Amino acid sequence: MSESSSSPATLVAIPSGTDFRDDDEPPSPTTPRSRRHPAWSDISDAEWNDWRWQAQHAVRHAKQLVELLSFSPDEIRAIQSLEAQYKLAIPPYYFSLIDPEDRLDPIRLQSVPSPLELLGAVGAEEEDPLDEDKDSPVPGLTHRYPDRALLVTTHVCTMYCRFCTRKRATMKRGGWDSVSRDDRRMVEYIAGHPEIHDVIISGGDPLTLPIEKLAFFVENLTAIPHLDVIRIGTRVPVTLPQRLDDDEVVELLAESGKIWIQTHFNHPREVTPEADRACKKLRMGGMPINNHAVLLKGVNDSLETQRDLCRALLRIKVRPYYLFHCDPVTGAGHFRTPVWKGIEIIEGLRGHISGLGVPTYVVDAPRGGGKIPLGPNYLLSASNDSVVLRNYEGMIIHYHPTGDAPGPASSVETQGVSALLEGQAEVLVPEGNPRLRRRALKAAKANGSNGNGHHSNGDGASH
Numbered sequence: 408m409s410e411s412s413s414s415p416a417t418l419v420a421i422p423s424g425t426d427f428r429d430d431d432e433p434p435s436p437t438t439p440r441s442r443r444h445p446a447w448s449d450i451s452d453a454e455w456n457d458w459r460w461q462a463q464h465a466v467r468h469a470k471q472l473v474e475l476l477s478f479s480p481d482e483i484r485a486i487q488s489l490e491a492q493y494k495l496a497i498p499p500y501y502f503s504l505i506d507p508e509d510r511l512d513p514i515r516l517q518s519v520p521s522p523l524e525l526l527g528a529v530g531a532e533e534e535d536p537l538d539e540d541k542d543s544p545v546p547g548l549t550h551r552y553p554d555r556a557l558l559v560t561t562h563v564c565t566m567y568c569r570f571c572t573r574k575r576a577t578m579k580r581g582g583w584d585s586v587s588r589d590d591r592r593m594v595e596y597i598a599g600h601p602e603i604h605d606v607i608i609s610g611g612d613p614l615t616l617p618i619e620k621l622a623f624f625v626e627n628l629t630a631i632p633h634l635d636v637i638r639i640g641t642r643v644p645v646t647l648p649q650r651l652d653d654d655e656v657v658e659l660l661a662e663s664g665k666i667w668i669q670t671h672f673n674h675p676r677e678v679t680p681e682a683d684r685a686c687k688k689l690r691m692g693g694m695p696i697n698n699h700a701v702l703l704k705g706v707n708d709s710l711e712t713q714r715d716l717c718r719a720l721l722r723i724k725v726r727p728y729y730l731f732h733c734d735p736v737t738g739a740g741h742f743r744t745p746v747w748k749g750i751e752i753i754e755g756l757r758g759h760i761s762g763l764g765v766p767t768y769v770v771d772a773p774r775g776g777g778k779i780p781l782g783p784n785y786l787l788s789a790s791n792d793s794v795v796l797r798n799y800e801g802m803i804i805h806y807h808p809t810g811d812a813p814g815p816a817s818s819v820e821t822q823g824v825s826a827l828l829e830g831q832a833e834v835l836v837p838e839g840n841p842r843l844r845r846r847a848l849k850a851a852k853a854n855g856s857n858g859n860g861h862h863s864n865g866d867g868a869s870h
Contacts, residue, residue, distance in 0.1 A: 441681055444503045446475055458649035461498040462565065468495065472519060476507055485522035493738065494567050495520060501566050501646045504676055513674045513706040516742075517568055523741035524569065542775050545592040551775055554604045558593050560624060561611035566646035568671075570701060570739040572771075573611070586623045594627045601633040607669070609640035614650055622659055629663040637663060642671040644696075648685035661692030668696040670725065673707055678719040686723050697728035700766065702749050703742045704733075710755040717756060717764040727766040729778070734771055746770065746781060754783045758799025790828050800842065803827065803835040 447455070447464075454460045466472060469487045472495075478486070489495075497518045505519070506512040542551045549557040559573070597603055608624055616624075628637050639660065643650045651657060660666045668689050672678060686696055698720055702708055707716060717727045730752070733743045749768045756765045769778040787803065788795040792811060796804045805827035807813055817829035826832045836843060 441679060442503050447499050456649055458647055461500055461647055461649055464499055466497040466502055482522055485525055486520040489520045489524055497566050498647050511705060516706050518566055524738035545596050546589045548593045548596055551777060554602055556597060556603050557607045557609055559610055560608055560613050561616050563615040564612045565615060565643055570733055570742045572734045572736050584617055586620055598631050604633060605636040607638040607640050612641050612643060613639055614641045614643040618655055625659055625663050629665055636667055637665045638667045638669050640669050644670045644682050644685040645672050645677050648681040651685040651688050657688050657692050660694060666694045668694050669699055670696060671699050672720060673700050675715040675719045683723045686725055690724055696725045698725050699729045701731045701733050702744055704744050708744050708748055710752055713752045714760060717760055721764045727764050730766040730768045732770045750781060750783055788824055788828060795824050795827050800840055801837040805833045
């Protein structure tokens with residue numbers, strides 16, 4: 408029988424040697440001081456960690472950029488002209504992730520205007536490449552998939568990504584702080600369409616909304632019985648994680664019970680202790696977190712960067728969900744890669760890192776075609792009762808999907824994949840397979856051999 412609850416609590420030792428009562432919380436670890444641009448080196452930690460201070464001191468004008476980073480005269484003229492085309496805002500926290508000595512720094516490329524934005528391919532880039540406005544039954548709402556809808560709730564972002572698909576919305580000004588008739592119409596539309604089970608509250612960034620307006624959307628959507636999932640599309644954990652130190656915001660989202668977070672890390676250097684802390688607050692509030700990355704030339708279009716990013720996300724329990732091909736939005740042509748680059752990256756992730764860390768590579772198709780998944784081809788061939796598959800190692804395998812016993816092998820002379828389909832072989836193994844080499848060494852040790860002799864490849868065939 409357990410002891411009475413009035414019994415004194417025991418002391419529990421932790422590895423550091425610090426003791427705390429087992430009915431108390433352990434002391435909170437000290438948050439490491441994040442890197443800072445020299446312009447903010449004398450700012451107190453209290454101010455630096457205050458999201459309001461960060462928002463108020465965001466870099467918003469070309470003249471500020473020139474004081475903080477080096478530019479050529481031509482670049483200065485270009486970024487000045489871009490101010491009228493697309494807004495600029497970079498919180499000091501996110502700006503400080505930039506390496507000021509690297510003009511091609513991946514954080515800089517995402518946030519700082521570039522003259523390349525003026526060199527878009529004529530006719531290939533559009534303001535609304537996904538036709539969101541054409542699939543909008545009421546202002547601000549896109550209903551494209553049968554069971555999902557997207558709500559644009561604000562034009563404001565903590566940081567304006569230079570490749571944003573929704574630049575056209577972010578250039579609007581005013582009228583977003585109070586609940587409007589259009590906001591009510593969006594909620595009424597969801598309530599009146601029982602086939603909708605999933606909504607995405609997006610923008611802009613909905614976590615920039617005043618708490619009262621955010622509560623309007625969260626509480627009214629939560630009350631709709633047929634709505635199972637409410638996704639908050641936000642880059643706040645990446646660009647302004649201090650915002651989530653506001654318990655009122657986290658509690659509002661947690662009380663819904665339907666909230667999922669979809670955030671947007673693009674580079675492993677964005678996965679900071681501050682971002683980790685912000686994501687932990689969301690997770691502790693019961694909200695799963697998925698990541699939408701965009702494949703961007705010069706930012707994350709290498710296998711090494713994508714592996715580092717996906718592993719970093721898994722460490723903070725954020726699941727890599729989508730890797731988007733960069734949309735053909737105006738001013739973002741210099742970020743776009745061949746589709747084959749995305750397939751190459753997925754090829755290097757599948758089997759090489761946890762399946763939890765492999766996103767789905769998608770093209771969000773023009774004309775409202777929606778997300779189309781792309782990837783390496785693992786189904787190589789098929790017959791009536793069998794298929795030929797390829798795994799991440801390049802091993803080619805004969806598989807019987809129905810479980811029926813394979814028929815007799817064909818007597819026709821053939822080889823390669825055809826031999827698998829004809830039942831004359833079960834697997835083709837690429838030379839030098841390291842996994843099968845480990846099997847051979849293990850078998851050799853078990854047999855008392857030095858592993859240099861005749862050995863099996865693990866599938867019954869010999870080399």
